[in-house]
Amino acid sequence: ARFPMRQYVAESAARVALTPDLNYPEFEGEWIPAPIDCSSVQATWSPPGAGEIVIGHSPSSRDRKGTDSVLVPAVEQLRRDGYHICLKIIEGVSHRECVEAKMGLTLFWDQSIVGAYGNSALEAMQFGIPTLCWMRPEAIDWAAGQLDDCPIVSFEPTQSGCAQAIKRLLDSDLSSLSKRTRDWTMRTHSIEVVGQRYVDIYRRLLE
Helix, strand or coil, rough: CCCCCHHHCCCCCEEEECHHCCCCCHHHCCCCCCCHHHHHCCEEEEEEECEEEEEEECCCCHHHHHHHHHHHHHHHHHHCCCEEEEECCCCCCCCCCCHHHHHCCCCCCCCCCCCCHHHHHHHHHHCCEEEECCCCCCHHHHHCCCCCCCCECCCCCCHHHHHHHHHHHHHCCCHHHHHHHHHHHHHEEEEHHHHHHHHHHHHHHCC
């Protein structure tokens, strides 16, 4: 909001939003997803079996992600309902340690306030970890169809809504969702795919 939106539009030949919730209609741009080098890693997800379900979360800010207001009470509710869940909140470690900690998760929980997913989720999704994130309806609309087959599980951004979404996931075919998550991340966020989209923009402007 530093300058009027019309000024950005008037003084640029093309405009790109990194996340769909920033692709405002008056921006007259397009959403090009953030890139991640997922081609260099392998899928690591495996079913929990009879062991403990591990839900991971790596908040840059607990207040801005809904960690203590939504996720923690939702997990406590699930434990009271008999689910054996380990909540792994990844904080105070290096970036490399954070990414490595996501490799063995059952599920990854991104946020319930921002309204769109970011790098934190992608770092888990590249390994095929099924991921939950509240997606703002406007963000889905402004993605212009690019999120139509997105495997991220959205939910009502409340304790109850979060708990119900996790329950549905745990009762679903997680193996299939893991594969869809990995495949979609490769098709949508790989460096090769995102790079080509920027090349296409430059070529279009030079025509």
